[in-house]
Amino acid sequence: MKIILILALNIIITSQALYAAQQVKIIALAGDVKIRRGLDEHWQTASNAVTLENIDTILTGEAGEVTLKMENGDKFTLGSNSILDIADLREITERELFLYLMSQKIDKIGPREGKTKLKIGRVNVVHGELKSDSAKLNSQPDQRTDWLLEKNGARALFGQNYTTNAIFKFNKILLKYPDITGCGELNFHIGQAFEKLNKPGQAADAYKQAIKINSGDCAGETSSWVVQSEAALKQLNQ
Amino acid sequence: MVRFFEKKVVMTMLVLTCAIIMDSEMLNAQGISRKNGIGFRPSFWKTNRSEALISVSGSRVELGGAGTWFTFFSRFNNDWFYEFQFGAFASVVAKRVSDSVIEDEDVTLIIPFLLGARYDFWATRNQSALQPYFSFGAGPYWITNVDRPGTDVGTFTGTVDSGMMTGGYLGGGLNIALTSWLAFNFDLKYHFVDWDRSADYSGINFGAGVNFMWGQKRELIRVVGVKTIVSDIYPAYYQFYNSYPLAMVTIKNMSGSSIEVNIRSNIRYFSERPKETGFIKIKGKETKDIPITTILGNKIRQVKQRENAVIDISVEARAGSKVTKKVSSLVMIHNPNSWNGEMDKLVFFVKSDDDRILNWGRSLVNGLETETGDFLRNFTIAKAVFDTLSSTNIRYHSDPNIPFYRDDRVNFAHETIDLKSGDCDDLVVLYASILESLGINTAFVEVRDPEKELAHLFLLFDTGLSADMGNLISSNEKRYLTRNNRVGKKTVWIPVETTLINDGFESAWKTGALEFLQNTEIRSGLAEGWVNIIEVE
Known part of the structure; x- marks a missing residue:
């Protein structure tokens, strides 16, 4: 019985994996390139002609670069200091993209607040506060690095005309790292991608968001993103 | 003494009538409540040919017209009634010259048979016992006229004319409903005999009487x-x-x-x-x-x-x-283990306050080396619970087939422990019940894959770690997800495929994570609505 059950589950899981199977092949690589299989904990060094599946992830280091070949023959190049899930190269239709964006908006609405709120005045002692803070502080540098790697991956998607995929990815990064604004960089890229999709309304919203972010955390910084967003918005309005 | 007695009777009657009228508002609101009725109404009828209704002048006596109506009515629509009326009325004009001679004696007898309609126009607009109406109708009027010029009392020389004319009436009145079966009736009509307003026998008819009602009460x-x-x-x-x-x-x-x-x-x-x-x-x-x-x-x-x-x-x-x-x-x-397949109802099977489950979980946790403030406490407990369940040889077993029964059967946690087997919903309920009893929040993941016939179910539990601390559990973020917990804080949640109860936590976690990754991240099941996450609260 146990064997039958395991076999059945394996069939289900394998069939799920095959359903959206997006096999890609490494056809060229240079420098530090690593891959991670599915849910593995560890990275392994990539090599030429290795086939990757949609649950796998690819990472490039300083001066690393890898070229992938899709099932349909298209090629995709990932530059240095980037991370990309192979699933991000799957075909994402505009319908899927907007469904995703809408579901994110709905999630942001949150549950309705009750009439009576439990209010806690002052809390003088919070057990475990120190530990928690230290753990958070330790995670900050890693988060910044991860954000940078993922952003570069998303930019690679945008640069190679995976426009819907890029918007999908930029939004996921925004959601995943709410504390890292990037001074509006991601929103600027989202605006550009929407312009490419001929969606001026959404593009304008993204540019406005980029300008808004810039005037917040990044006020005072000399950021090109705000200048570029304002210029793009001006051009859109014309 | 007699006058005092009469006064007392009159007063008593008045009080009783008032009481009945007032009470009738309570008992008999909305007008005539019964379907059918008969009425008796003495009336006067002043025809055009009469100079006065009643006149006595010297030796001349004139009675314009008096008689009575008998009516039958029956409701045909909310406030509308058919009414059938017939009556008998006589008018007399006589002048006595002497004891033996009468001059100009004229006697007229009118017998109408009329069919009409009555509309209680106020019945549905007030709650009073006073119910005005208007009515109209038509029918034959049988008229007999005896005209005797001056002659001796003992002899008859004159003419008798008798014939039927058609005509109609228009008028109105007021019913005072005393009870549901009795009402006073006041009525005023103008009769157009021979369809001519100024014809000899046309004229005003008015009177007062009573109506007795029976039959079905009016619908409120x-x-x-x-x-x-x-x-x-x-x-x-x-x-x-x-x-x-x-x-x-x-x-x-x-x-x-x-x-x-x-x-x-x-x-x-x-x-x-x-x-x-x-x-x-x-x-x-x-x-x-x-x-x-x-x-x-x-x-x-x-x-x-x-x-x-x-x-x-x-x-x-x-x-x-x-x-x-x-x-x-x-x-x-249905029986207590039945479930209609609606995922939000499955949470009702999670009984975290069940004594057996509480004791089971607490005895397990007491043996674990976890400290308050330990970031991985929830994770460690959840892992230990799953591995202990694995070691108790609880097995996956599908539900029994019940002919013609479409519902699913779900065992409560203690029943699954007793039976040592369960299908995916039983095992999810078991694991969720134990974790919830230990204060670990859980959620169900329902996958209704459009490509598959059967729905599937697995579990998420909250590690309590904030979203940026997932790396304490795994370096591969595909093995967990971050989502808001019950207080709105973004925390790390672990997916567990509970049907792999015999394979241990690691395998169940990996499979659950893969299912979640495939169905929600790669195939957008959450956005498309065929993957649902239901909080167990």
């Missing part, structure tokens, strides 16, 4: 329909029905004024007590849908096999009088 409310919303009751989540409507009762106020309606519902044998909606106002002629709920108690959990039960619905309307209507409906009571 109508139960237009009872729409069953819940035809199947599942004892596992019986509390749900205390606030969720079982049925929608549609009620129409048939009267013209506002009434108040209270609906009492009761499931025979299973309700703790009847549930009342409280009095709800319904405007005149308005139709309203009123949802009804019920109060179910523990008794419903004693059902061994599914069985039918009767919902008694009693509608009580209040508008001066009280009217009660009763309707019934059937529901199916």
Whole structure:
């Protein structure tokens, strides 16, 4: 019985994996390139002609670069200091993209607040506060690095005309790292991608968001993103 | 003495009449409440040929017209009645010259047979016992005229004319309903005999009498329909029905004024007590849908096999009088382990306060080396619980096939432990019950893959770690997800495929994570709506 059950589950899981199977092949690589299989904990060094599946992830280091070949023959190049899930190269239709964006908006609405709120005045002692803070502080540098790697991956998607995929990815990064604004960089890229999709309304919203972010955390910084967003918005309005 | 007695009788009659009228407003609001009636009404009829109604001048006597009406009426629509009337009226003009000679003696007898309609125009607009109406009709008038010029009393020389004319009437009146079966009646009509207003026998007729009524009472409310919303009751989540409507009762106020309606519902044998909606106002002629709920108690959990039960619905309307209507409906009571497949209802099977589950979980945790403030406490406990369940040889086993039964069977956590087996929902309920009893939040993931026939279910539990601390559990973020917990804080959650109960936590976690990754991240199941996450609260 146990064997039958395991076999059945394996069939289900394998069939799920095959359903959206997006096999890609490494056809060229240079420098530090690593891959991670599915849910593995560890990275392994990539090599030429290795086939990757949609649950796998690819990472490039300083001066690393890898070229992938899709099932349909298209090629995709990932530059240095980037991370990309192979699933991000799957075909994402505009319908899927907007469904995703809408579901994110709905999630942001949150549950309705009750009439009576439990209010806690002052809390003088919070057990475990120190530990928690230290753990958070330790995670900050890693988060910044991860954000940078993922952003570069998303930019690679945008640069190679995976426009819907890029918007999908930029939004996921925004959601995943709410504390890292990037001074509006991601929103600027989202605006550009929407312009490419001929969606001026959404593009304008993204540019406005980029300008808004810039005037917040990044006020005072000399950021090109705000200048570029304002210029793009001006051009859109014309 | 006699005069005092008469006065007392008159006063008593007056008081009684007033009391009856006042009481009739309570008993008999909305006008003539019965369907049929007969009436008797003495009346005067002043025809055009009479100079006066009653006149006595010297030796000349003139009686313009007097007689009585007998009527029968019957309601054919809310405020409309047919009425059939016939009567007999006589008018006399005579002048006595001497004891033996009468000059110009003229006697007329009118016998009308009339069919008409009456409209109680105020009946649905007030609640009073005073009900005005107007009426109209037509029919034959049988007229006999005896004309005797001056002659001796003992001899008859003159002419007798007799014939039938048609005509009609138009008029109105007032009924004072004393009880539902008795009313005073005042009536005024103009009769157009020979369809000529100025014809000899045309004229005003007025009188007062009584009406006796019988038959079906007038409808104050109508139960237009009872729409069953819940035809199947599942004892596992019986509390749900205390606030969720079982049925929608549609009620129409048939009267013209506002009434108040209270609906009492009761499931025979299973309700703790009847549930009342409280009095709800319904405007005149308005139709309203009123949802009804019920109060179910523990008794419903004693059902061994599914069985039918009767919902008694009693509608009580209040508008001066009280009217009660009763309707019934059937529901199916399922057995306590039945589940209709709605994922949000599966959470009702998670009983984190079950003593056996509490003790089971606590004895396990007491043996673990976890400290308060340990970031991985939830994760460690959840892992230990799963691995302990694995070691107890609980196995995956599909539900029994019950012919013609579409519902699923779900075991409560202690039942799965006793049976040492369960299908995916049983195992999810078991694991969730234990974790919840230990204070670890859980959620169900329902996958209704459009490409597959069967739905699947697995579990998420909250590690309590903030979203940026996932790396304490795994360096591969595909093995967990971040989502808001019950207090709105973004935390790390672990997916677990509970059917892999025999393979240990690591395998169940990996499989659960892969399922989540494939269905939600790669195939956008959450955005497309075929993957749902349901909080166990």
